[in-house]
Amino acid sequence: MNALARRLEALLFISSRPVPPEDLAVACQCLELEVADALQELRDEYAGGRHGFALVEVAGGATFAVTDECADDVRRLTGAERPDDLTPALLETLAVVAYLQPVTRADVAEVRGVSSEWALASLEERGLVEQQGRGDAPGAPILYATGERFLKLFGLRATGELPPLEEFSLAASEVEEIRSRLLANAERRRA
Amino acid sequence: MRAEAGAVAASPVALDLDLDVFDGPFDLLVTLILKDEIDIWEVRVSRIIAEYVVQLADSGEFDLDATSQFVVLVAALLEMKSRLLLEEDVDEELEELHPDEAAQRLLERLVRYSQFKNASAALRARWEAHSGRLYRNVAVPPALLRRPALVGSLPAEALPGALAPLLREPPKPDTSHLADLAVSLVKELRRLRLILGAEGSFTFAGVAPEDRLERAVTFFALLELHSSGEALLRQTRHFGDIVVTRVAARARAELAAAPAAG
Numbered sequence: 264m265n266a267l268a269r270r271l272e273a274l275l276f277i278s279s280r281p282v283p284p285e286d287l288a289v290a291c292q293c294l295e296l297e298v299a300d301a302l303q304e305l306r307d308e309y310a311g312g313r314h315g316f317a318l319v320e321v322a323g324g325a326t327f328a329v330t331d332e333c334a335d336d337v338r339r340l341t342g343a344e345r346p347d348d349l350t351p352a353l354l355e356t357l358a359v360v361a362y363l364q365p366v367t368r369a370d371v372a373e374v375r376g377v378s379s380e381w382a383l384a385s386l387e388e389r390g391l392v393e394q395q396g397r398g399d400a401p402g403a404p405i406l407y408a409t410g411e412r413f414l415k416l417f418g419l420r421a422t423g424e425l426p427p428l429e430e431f432s433l434a435a436s437e438v439e440e441i442r443s444r445l446l447a448n449a450e451r452r453r454a
Numbered sequence: 455m456r457a458e459a460g461a462v463a464a465s466p467v468a469l470d471l472d473l474d475v476f477d478g479p480f481d482l483l484v485t486l487i488l489k490d491e492i493d494i495w496e497v498r499v500s501r502i503i504a505e506y507v508v509q510l511a512d513s514g515e516f517d518l519d520a521t522s523q524f525v526v527l528v529a530a531l532l533e534m535k536s537r538l539l540l541e542e543d544v545d546e547e548l549e550e551l552h553p554d555e556a557a558q559r560l561l562e563r564l565v566r567y568s569q570f571k572n573a574s575a576a577l578r579a580r581w582e583a584h585s586g587r588l589y590r591n592v593a594v595p596p597a598l599l600r601r602p603a604l605v606g607s608l609p610a611e612a613l614p615g616a617l618a619p620l621l622r623e624p625p626k627p628d629t630s631h632l633a634d635l636a637v638s639l640v641k642e643l644r645r646l647r648l649i650l651g652a653e654g655s656f657t658f659a660g661v662a663p664e665d666r667l668e669r670a671v672t673f674f675a676l677l678e679l680h681s682s683g684e685a686l687l688r689q690t691r692h693f694g695d696i697v698v699t700r701v702a703a704r705a706r707a708e709l710a711a712a713p714a715a716g
Contacts, residue, residue, distance in 0.1 A: 327589070354578055354581070415584075431569045
C-alpha cells in the first residue's frame with residue numbers, strides 16, 4: 264500500500280461516520296483525484312476475504328463496515344441488534360419521501376390515498392426520515408426528507424443512486440387492463 | 455355557516471400556532487381554511503385547543519370576549535370537519551363527476567401510486583441486503599460524557615450503611631396545620647336568611663368571611679337564595695360587589711305562578 268492509502272486508512276479508522284472524499288483530501292493536503300486512487304487501493308486491500316471488515320462507500324463518504332460473515336460475532340459481543348423490520352405501509356411511505364423529497368405530509372397522503380401521519384411519525388422515530396424545515400405552501404407545512412441513516416441502512420451513496428421512478432411504472436398492458444376494468448365499472452354505474 | 459365564521463374572524467384571537475401543517479397565527483389558519491387553501495382534514499383541532507389552553511394558563515389573564523370568540527371559531531372548525539367526515543360534500547362532488555372521467559382520474563392516481571408501490575418492493579430488497587450491515591462506530595470519548603462513572607472509588611462495605619436509612623420507616627406527616635372547614639352550607643344559609651330578614655338587603659362584601667373557601671360557601675348560599683326565589687342578586691360590573699335584596703313573600707308567589715317571566 265502506498266503512503267496516502269495508509270494515511271487514509273488512519274483517518275477512516277478514527278472516524279465514526281462516513282468521511283466525504285473532499286474532507287479526506289483536505290486532511291491529507293492532497294487532490295481529490297489522488298484520494299480516489301488511494302481509496303481504490305484501500306478497497307482492494309480489504310476486499311477478497313482477507314479481513315473481518317471492508318471499505319464501503321455509503322452516505323456520501325467512505326467508512327469501514329464489518330463483513331457479513333463476522334456480523335453475528337460482533338452482535339454477540341456488542342449486543343447490537345438488527346433494526347426492526349419495516350411494514351409495507353412504512354416502506355411505501357419511505358419510497359414516496361425518498362423519491363419526492365422534500366415532501367409535506369399532505370403530499371404523501373395524496374400519493375398514497377390514505378392519511379400517512381402515523382407512518383411518517385414512525386419513520387421519523389426510526390431515524391429514517393427527518394424534518395427539513397417548512398415549505399412555502401400556505402401554513403408553512405413541515406417538510407420531510409431522508410437522512411444519513413436511510414442511506415446507511417439501504418446501502419446507498421446518495422438518494423440519486425436509487426433507480427429512476429420511471430422504472431417502476433406499470434407496463435402498458437397492465438395500465439390497459441386496469442383501464443378496461445374501471446371503464447366496465449363506470450358502464451355499470453351508468454346503467 | 456362559512457359566512458358566520460368569516461364574520462367573527464374579524465375580531466382577532468391572539469394565538470400563535472406551531473402545528474405540523476401550519477405555523478402562524480390562529481386567525482390566518484382560519485382564513486386559509488375558509489379560502490380552501492389549507493385542507494381542514496390536515497388540521498388537528500385538538501392541538502389548537504391544547505395550545506390555546508396552555509397559552510391561557512401562561513398568560514394568567516382571562517379575556518372573556520377573546521375566549522368566547524375562540525370557542526365560536528373552534529366550534530365552526532369542528533362543524534366543518536365533522537361535515538367533511540360525514541362525506542356530504544364529497545358525495546355531491548362525485549355525483550357531478552362523469553363516470554368515465556372518474557374512471558380516468560382514478561386510473562391516473564393508481565398508475566402514479568403503483569410506481570411508489572413497486573419502488574417500495576425494490577427498497578425492501580435493498581433493506582434486506584443492507585440493513586444488517588455494521589458500520590464503524592466509535593464510542594463517545596469518556597471526557598465528553600456528562601458524568602464519569604465512579605469505578606471502585608467506594609468500598610463495598612459502604613453499601614449496607616447506605617441501605618439502612620432507606621429501610622427505616624419514615625415518620626408520619628404532620629397534619630396539625632390543616633383545619634377543618636368551619637362553615638357548612640346549611641349554617642351559612644341560615645345566617646344569610648337571618649340578615650336578610652332583619653335588614654331587607656345586604657352586600658356580599660359586607661357578609662363574606664375572610665377565608666377563601668368560606669367565601670365560596672357564602673357565594674354558593676347566595677346562589678341558593680336566588681334560585682329559591684328568596685332574594686334578588688345584582689352586580690353592576692365584573693368583579694364588583696353583589697347587592698342582595700329580599701323578595702317579598704307576595705312577589706315570590708307571583709314569580710312562582712309565572713316562572714317563564716322570571
